Amino acid sequence: MAESKVNSGFDLHVDLAAGGSRKAALGAALRNAVRSGRLNPGTRLPSYRALAHDLGIARNTVAETYAELVSEGWLEARQGSGTRVAHRGGAGAVASRSVVPPQMRPRFDFRPGRPDASTFPRSAWLSAVRRAVDRAPSDAFGPGDPHGRIELRRALADYLARTRGVRTDARRIVVCSGFWQAATILAESGIAGPFALESHGLPFHRTIFEKSGPTLAVPVDDNGCITQSLSELDARTVVLTPSHQFPTGVSLDPKRRIAAVEWARERSGLVVEDDYDGEFRYDRLPVGAMQSLDPDCVLYVGSVSKSLSPGIRVGWMAVPERWLDPILAAKGVRESTVGVIDQLTLAEMITSGAYDRHVRAMRNKYRARRDVLAAAVRGRVPHIGTLGISAGLQAVLTLPDGSERSVLRAAGDAGIALEGLSMFRHPAAVGPVRDGIVVGFAAPSDRSYSQAVDALMSVLTARAPALRRE
Numbered sequence: 438m439a440e441s442k443v444n445s446g447f448d449l450h451v452d453l454a455a456g457g458s459r460k461a462a463l464g465a466a467l468r469n470a471v472r473s474g475r476l477n478p479g480t481r482l483p484s485y486r487a488l489a490h491d492l493g494i495a496r497n498t499v500a501e502t503y504a505e506l507v508s509e510g511w512l513e514a515r516q517g518s519g520t521r522v523a524h525r526g527g528a529g530a531v532a533s534r535s536v537v538p539p540q541m542r543p544r545f546d547f548r549p550g551r552p553d554a555s556t557f558p559r560s561a562w563l564s565a566v567r568r569a570v571d572r573a574p575s576d577a578f579g580p581g582d583p584h585g586r587i588e589l590r591r592a593l594a595d596y597l598a599r600t601r602g603v604r605t606d607a608r609r610i611v612v613c614s615g616f617w618q619a620a621t622i623l624a625e626s627g628i629a630g631p632f633a634l635e636s637h638g639l640p641f642h643r644t645i646f647e648k649s650g651p652t653l654a655v656p657v658d659d660n661g662c663i664t665q666s667l668s669e670l671d672a673r674t675v676v677l678t679p680s681h682q683f684p685t686g687v688s689l690d691p692k693r694r695i696a697a698v699e700w701a702r703e704r705s706g707l708v709v710e711d712d713y714d715g716e717f718r719y720d721r722l723p724v725g726a727m728q729s730l731d732p733d734c735v736l737y738v739g740s741v742s743k744s745l746s747p748g749i750r751v752g753w754m755a756v757p758e759r760w761l762d763p764i765l766a767a768k769g770v771r772e773s774t775v776g777v778i779d780q781l782t783l784a785e786m787i788t789s790g791a792y793d794r795h796v797r798a799m800r801n802k803y804r805a806r807r808d809v810l811a812a813a814v815r816g817r818v819p820h821i822g823t824l825g826i827s828a829g830l831q832a833v834l835t836l837p838d839g840s841e842r843s844v845l846r847a848a849g850d851a852g853i854a855l856e857g858l859s860m861f862r863h864p865a866a867v868g869p870v871r872d873g874i875v876v877g878f879a880a881p882s883d884r885s886y887s888q889a890v891d892a893l894m895s896v897l898t899a900r901a902p903a904l905r906r907e
């Protein structure tokens with residue numbers, strides 16, 4: 438039998454019962470697979486020739502069995518498209534599967550942390566995949582190196598130096614699947630705790646660091662995290678969002694950056710710089726990465742989650758020299774999270790300039806959205822303050838004390854998904870609770886954006902008397 442004909446089939450697992458005729462056993466096995474739902478309607482079956490070869494039975498036996506199952510309504514045979522599992526009931530009705538009820542979708546989604554998913558650069562990515570796979574050496578398709586592909590590490594070292602002022606090289610870049618994995622490595626390996634976190638941040642990130650024990654909270658004000666107070670805490674590592682504090686959006690004051698670095702130096706500690714949206718600055722002077730102050734004690738972390746998509750799961754760490762071996766050891770002997778094709782594709786996107794072009798286009802888009810939001814607040818609710826509006830993908834609208842919950846409720850009633858500042862507050866945070874809503878202005882699509890802003894302003898204007906500060 439010609440190899441090519443046999444190889445052109447589809448794989449199909451068939452449990453042939455021992456004993457009895459092969460035809461009866463094959464028929465029973467296929468009926469069973471369809472009845473149980475293991476083979477879905479429309480699933481294409483292997484050719485007679487290929488299945489006969491795989492099962493070690495005669496080609497005619499397969500042909501006759503298929504014909505029988507077609508006549509019973511289990512299978513359908515169409516000229517030119519082979520034999521498939523039948524779509525309609527009959528004897529071959531598929532066992533019903535549980536239907537997951539559709540999630541309630543908000544009319545307008547202002548939840549922070551999400552880019553506009555409709556803008557993923559599909560054609561640039563596709564042509565980068567093609568070039569990357571075409572040019573990849575064969576060793577790329579062997580077991581993955583947990584350090585990351587050299588092509589990507591080189592591209593990132595250059596890119597981060599050029600755009601964020603990061604001082605590193607390809608050897609000190611470690612590829613990871615994003616901040617989530619970087620945090621997991623640090624917390625689970627036991628190399629970096631106890632951890633001090635900003636008093637406001639993502640609760641699920643806090644949960645990761647708490648795998649190593651309780652975390653401590655460093656207060657945040659309008660100049661960022663008050664790092665001078667770190668010396669009062671018994672921590673070895675502080676995790677900061679210096680470019681654009683999450684969620685308040687403020688930039689970390691230069692003196693506080695220095696204070697954090699000095700604190701880490703004194704105790705052989707570590708500053709983890711979460712540069713989650715550093716590419717997106719609008720009208721303030723570019724703020725470079727804090728890592729450049731001291732690459733030996735700042736571990737810089739970034740990912741494509743804001744620039745491309747949080748679903749891609751490619752990120753990077755620029756690691757201080759003495760943390761490199763422990764981090765690589767903690768990653769294990771093989772890369773187990775970031776696929777090689779995604780790594781090579783991102784390297785290709787960066788070196789070809791496609792990544793820069795996309796980031797620049799997105800920066801313009803998000804700046805325009807930020808402008809629409811800021812103008813709406815000024816025009817319709819001028820008594821409400823804004824924070825963190827000069828960079829990133831989220832802004833905070835500050836509210837009078839005690840009003841956050843009622844605004845969130847009214848927004849929910851209007852079909853607007855929003856989050857309040859209080860949900861980001863560390864349970865150990867001290868100081869007054871600040872009320873506010875965190876508006877992720879990147880998530881709604883272009884089509885719905887002005888309507889979404891209008892709906893949000895209507896919620897706020899309806900509550901204007903309660904929200905006025907006098």
Ligand SMILES: Cc1ncc(COP(=O)(O)O)c(C=O)c1O
Nearest residue numbers: 550615616617683711713740742
């Ligand atoms: C504060 C903060 N850090 C980091 C990230 C990125 O996380 P990851 O790289 O795991 O997707 C986000 C994304 O939402 C974020 O909001």
